[in-house]
Amino acid sequence: MGILPAIGAKEVNLQLGTTSELLMLLAGMVYAVAFVLWTLDLVRSSRTVRELEASLREQEARELVGVGAGAVRGGRTSHANSEVEGQLVDDTMAYDRSAPRRGSARVAIAVMTLGVLVHLGAVITRSIAAGRVPWGNMYEFLTTGAFIVTAVFLIALIFKDIRFMGAFVSALVVVMMCFATMGFPTPVQPLQPALQSPWLIIHVSIAVTASALFTITFALSALQLVQTYRVKALAAGKADKLSWMRLVPSPTSLENTAYRINAVAFVLWTATLILGAIWAEAAWGRYWGWDVKEVWTFIIWVTYAGYLHARATRGWTGTRSAWLSIVGYACVVFNFTAVNIIFPGYHSYAGVS
C-alpha cells in the first residue's frame, strides 16, 4: 500500500459508520433547538433593550466627567463605542460585563456547545469507521465544514460578544446538516483510488476551513446590509421596525470584522488552489487544466481578490463590499453543489451516483 493509513483503508467499520450517522442526526437536531433559542434571544430583545438602556443610564449617572461615554438622546441611549444611534452593543464587540444577562442567549450557547460536542463525536466516529480523515466526499465535506463553522463561532464567542450572530450561524449550520444528511447521505466507504493521496488531508481540509470562514463572513455581510438599510431608514426619520438590530453592531464594525476574516479565508483559499494544483500534477499529469471545479475555484479566488481590492477603492467600501462577499459565497456554494453534481469532470468525487 505504501500510503499513510489515514488514506488507504480498504475495509470500513460499517457498524461504527451507522453510529456516526445517528450522532450527525442528533447533532443536527440539537443545533435546531439552539437556533430556536437564539431566535428567542432576539425576539426577547425588546426586554433586553430596556434592561440595557436602564443599566446604561445608571452608568452615565455615576460618571462625573464623560470622556467617550455615550450620550443620552431622548431616551434612546447608546453604548460607548457605537456608531449607530440607539445601538446597545460595543462596536469593538467587547463584552460589557456590567450589562444585564441575556438568559435566552446563555441557554442557546449551552445547547449549541452540547451540539458541537455531539457533532465532534460524529466526526470522530466517522473518521475511525472509514479509517481515514473525514472529508473524502460531499457528505463528509459538508458535515465537517458545519462542525468547523460552529466551533469557530463558539471559540470566538469566548473572546468577542458575537451573540448577535447566533441565530444566523445556527440557521446556516442546520441547513448544512440537513443538506448533508437528507440531500446526499453517503454511507461510510473507502476512498476511490484517485483520492488515495496524502494531499487529501491537506488540500481538502484547508478548503473545508476556508469555506467555513466564508460562511461566517457571509452571515456578517448579510447582517451589515440589514443594518445599513435600518440606519438609512432611521436617518430618514422612519420608525425602527427592526429594533432587535440594536443588539447588532454598526455596519462599519461588521464590515471590518468581515474583512479580517475574509483576509484569512482568502489566504487559505489561495493555499487550497495551489495545493490542488500540486495534487493535480501528481494525479493527472497537469497542474491546471481548467476542469469545471478548477474554473470555479479560480472564479471564487478572483472574486475575493476583487473584494480585497475594493477595500482600497474609493466608493467600493460599505454596501458594495458586503455584496462582493455575498456573491463570493454564492460562488462557494455553487462550486460545492452544482459543480459536483451537475457537471461531470475529474472532480466528480461527490460520492453521489
Place this chain on the structure above:
Amino acid sequence: MTDSSSPGSVEERPADAQTAVVVPKLGPLGMLRWAWTQLTTMKTALFLLLLLAVAAVPGSLFPQRSQSPEKVIQYIKDNPFWGPVLDKAQFFDVFTSVWFSAIYLLLFISLVGCVMPRTRQHWRASRRPPARTPARFSRLPESGQLELADDTVSDDEVLASVAKVLRRRRYRVQIRPAEGRVGASVAAERGYSREWGNLLFHYSLVGVLISVAVGGLFGYSGQRILVEGEGFTNTLVAYDQFSPGNRFNAENLAPFSVQLDKFSVQFNRQERTDGKYGTPVDYEADVTVKDSPDASPRKTKIKVNDPLRIDGADVYLVGNGYAPIITVKDAKGKVAFSGPVVAVPQNSMYLSLMVLKVPDTGDPKNQLGFQGFLLPTTGFQADGSAVSIDPDAVDPTLQLNSYYGDLGLDGGKPQNVYVLDTSKMKDLNNRTLDAGGIVLDNTKAGHTYTLPDGKGTISFDGLKRYAGIEIHRDPGKLWVGVFAVLAVIGLATSLFVPRRRVWFKLEGGLAGGTGSERMIGFGLLARGEDPRLRGEAQALREILMKEIPGLTPVETTSTITTSQRTLRD
C-alpha cells in the same frame, strides 16, 4: 488669445464667470498618459478582476475542446444554430480565447504598471528615517498624553527610554530635537515588510504567468495504451495521441522506455448494501523502466497518485481496461489475426466495447470485422439479455456481431481504430439473423466459434488487462510552483504584518528641574488595515510606565475605526 492649436496649450472657456475652470487640451501623448493612468488605478484593477471572474463562467458551462473535444462536436451537432455561433465566438475554447486573454493581459499590464512605481516608492521609503512628527496628535486614530512627575529624569533620558522600548518592539526609531512648533520627539515606524510582501505577491503572479507560458511552449503531452506485456519507447511514432507546444523540438524527447509487466486492480469485497460492492479501490501497474537505451532496466510501480518520474518526463496512470486475446482464422484455416484487442469500458461494471478489424483474410472481398461487448462477469437480466454484473473478470464472455466485406482500409483515409465502418460490409452474425450473435466464454467448449458460410473461426483465448498512460513534460512547472509559494508568502505578509507609525513628543514644560510637570504626548497611525492599533497603544503605555518611574496616563483618545479606513496602504 492663446494659440489653441498647439499641443498642451491652454484653451480658455468663453466668458463664464462661474466656470473659471481652465482645462488643458491633451495632445496624443497626453491622451496616452491619461489612458495609462486610468489603466493602473485600483478601480480599473477591481473592474478587470470582476470581469475576469465573469468571463471564466462560460468555460464551465459549455464543453471545452481542451477537455473533451467529442463533447464539443456533439454540442455543435445538437445545436445547429447556436453551436457554430458559439464556436466562432470561441466559447468552446474560452481560456485560450481572444477576449479572455485580453482581460487577463490587461490585468497584468495594470498590475505591472501599478506595482513598479510602488516598488520605487517603497525602496526610497525604506531607506528614509521615519515620517515627520505631526504638530497635533489629536487627529491620529490613537493618541494621548502621559504625565511625568519625576524630576530626576532628564528629557534626553526620557526620550532614550522611549526609543529603547520602541526598538525592542521592532520599530525603526529616530530621536529628533525640537524644531519649529514641535518639541523634541521620538519617531518610529515598523512593518516595512508589509509592502514588500505585497510587491512580492504581485511580482510572483507575473512569474507564474511567464512560467506557465514557457512550460506550454516548450513542453508536450501524449497518451498511449499499453497492454500487459507491451512496451513503450518515447518516440513520436509510439504515441497514440500527441500534443506538443509551439516551440517543441522532437529531439527533446527523453529516450526512456516503459514496459507494462502486470496491471492489478483491488476491488471492494466487503459485505455491504449500498451498491459499492465490487467497485475498484486500488490500481497498480508493475512496470520495467529503462531511463535511456543503455541504462539497466529497473522495476517499479505506477499508481494513480504516484506517477513515474523520469529525468525529462513524467508518466501517469490515467485509465485501464480489458484486452481479450482473440485468434481469427480465415476460410483456409490460416491465422489471420492473433493477439490482444483493446476493449473500451463503457460503465462502472467495465462492460467494454470491442472492435476488431481483420483485413488479412487472404480475400480482399471477404475481409472480416467484429464488433460487440466484453462482459467481465456475465449475468442475465429478467428478459434474458446479458449484462456485466461485476468489474472483475470472474466469468468473462464476448458478445459479438460480425461482418464481411470491405473494411475500407485500402482507401488510404485514416480510420478510427475503435469504430467499425460497415457501409461496405454485410452482416454475418447478428441476433436478428438466423446465425445469431457470437457468444464466446472461457470454457473449453465455448471459447471457439465457427463463422457461418465457412468464413473462418474466432476464438477467445484469454484475457489481459491494459493501462492507459499519459506522458507529460512541462519545463516550467517547477517555477510555477516556486512562484506560487512565494505568492502565498507575500500575500500573508501583506495582509497580516501591521505597518505602524508611532510618535512620542515632549509637550508643555521645558527641560526638567523647574518642578513643573512634564507632558509626553503620543500618537499612533496605521498604514493600511491594523485592527490591533489600540492594543499596541495600550501595550506601549504599560511598558513605558514600567520603564520610566513616575509616568501616569492623563488622557487617551481612540477614534472608532470609522474614519480609519485608508484608501491606499
